[in-house]
Amino acid sequence: MSKTNDTSNSNQKHETLLTHLYELRSRLLWIVGSVMVVFMCLFMFANDLYGYLAGPLMAHMPEGSSMVAIDVASPFLTPFKLVFVLSFVLAIPIILYHVWGFIAPGLYSHEKRLALPIIVSSSILFYIGMAFAYFVVFPLMFAFFTRVAPEGVAVMTDIGRYLDFVMKIFIAFGVAFEVPIITFVLVKLGMTTSDQLAAKRPYVIVGAFVIGMLLTPPDIISQFLLAIPVWLLFELGLLMSRIMINNKSTNEIESTERKEPRFTALSSEDDGQALDIEIDDNELLDDSDNR
Numbered sequence: 310m311s312k313t314n315d316t317s318n319s320n321q322k323h324e325t326l327l328t329h330l331y332e333l334r335s336r337l338l339w340i341v342g343s344v345m346v347v348f349m350c351l352f353m354f355a356n357d358l359y360g361y362l363a364g365p366l367m368a369h370m371p372e373g374s375s376m377v378a379i380d381v382a383s384p385f386l387t388p389f390k391l392v393f394v395l396s397f398v399l400a401i402p403i404i405l406y407h408v409w410g411f412i413a414p415g416l417y418s419h420e421k422r423l424a425l426p427i428i429v430s431s432s433i434l435f436y437i438g439m440a441f442a443y444f445v446v447f448p449l450m451f452a453f454f455t456r457v458a459p460e461g462v463a464v465m466t467d468i469g470r471y472l473d474f475v476m477k478i479f480i481a482f483g484v485a486f487e488v489p490i491i492t493f494v495l496v497k498l499g500m501t502t503s504d505q506l507a508a509k510r511p512y513v514i515v516g517a518f519v520i521g522m523l524l525t526p527p528d529i530i531s532q533f534l535l536a537i538p539v540w541l542l543f544e545l546g547l548l549m550s551r552i553m554i555n556n557k558s559t560n561e562i563e564s565t566e567r568k569e570p571r572f573t574a575l576s577s578e579d580d581g582q583a584l585d586i587e588i589d590d591n592e593l594l595d596d597s598d599n600r
Contacts, residue, residue, distance in 0.1 A: 336407040343403040348396040355388035362391065363471065365447035369455045370464055379467045387468045394476065398439075401432055423497065431490045438486030439479045441538070446478065450531045478531075481524035485539050492546025493553075503550045506543075514540050 351358065363376060378384050405428050413421060458464050495501050506513075514536075521536035 332411060336411050339407050340400070340404050343400045344396050347400050348392060351392045351396060352389075355392045358395065359388045359391050359468070359472075362475065363468075365443065366451045366466065366471065368448070369452045371455070374464055376468050376471065377465045378469070380469060383467070383469045387472055391472055401435070405432060427490055427494065431487055434486040434490065435483040438482040438484070441486070442475075442478050442482040446482065446531055446534045447475070449534065453530050478525065482535065482538075485520070485524075485535055486542060488539055488542040489546035489549060492543060493550050496550035503547050506547055506550075510543075513543050517543070 367376070378387070380386075409425065409428060413424075416424060455464055492506065496503055496506070517536040517539040518532065520539065521532040521534075525531035525535050
């Protein structure tokens with residue numbers, strides 16, 4: 310009998326593992342397929358998309374100058390690479406949907422309530438960080454670079470190196486804008502408190518400027534444009550953690566107080582005013598013994 314039970318348990322585990330593997334394969338195919346569909350839709354506009362990406366630099370280049378392609382295959386491979394990266398970025402909501410669908414059955418209900426808003430908000434903040442880099446950082450940074458070029462030096466940037474450069478900036482600002490989510494999660498998981506993080510604010514500000522120095526080009530403008538948002542987003546994360554977590558703690562205390570039993574009685578002598586009565590357990594025992 311025990312051998313039969315062991316065999317059935319092993320078969321169930323094997324079937325469960327195969328079910329998870331089939332689901333994983335299906336969701337990976339959906340992810341790859343969604344990226345390829347977006348890629349096929351954008352590939353015909355690869356050169357136009359690269360021209361739009363190069364717009365902030367071209368607007369500040371000297372009149373008559375242009376970008377160059379050093380490698381032989383760069384005119385084809387560079388827009389191809391841009392479209393592939395852009396396809397992956399635009400497919401992030403679909404990718405996160407399938408990742409969430411795969412891991413959600415193994416989470417508790419309170420973990421689901423926490424994970425889904427974090428996934429959605431982190432995606433939105435990543436897009437906002439990339440948009441901030443393109444519309445705010447790039448014009449100021451490229452204007453500075455083109456103005457400080459030595460006399461007699463023609464500014465002619467290679468298209469492949471320009472793409473690698475802006476991709477690093479996009480990733481740096483996209484990740485930097487995740488600071489509120491990281492701060493909130495640290496406080497939510499109990500690894501630290503909002504008061505402890507607030508006490509370490511000077512170190513956070515210094516760290517923001519160090520990160521700006523390491524992730525951005527060696528100019529003071531881009532360093533400040535990354536460090537200041539990181540600091541402000543850290544303050545936003547502190548505010549979120551204080552409001553949401555403190556409100557939750559207050560609600561839990563109030564619900565606990567409502568669950569505590571209270572005994573009230575009406576006194577005819579006091580015109581129906583409610584009187585709190587404290588009942589002693591020892592007195593109840595004595596009364597029961599007397600009876």
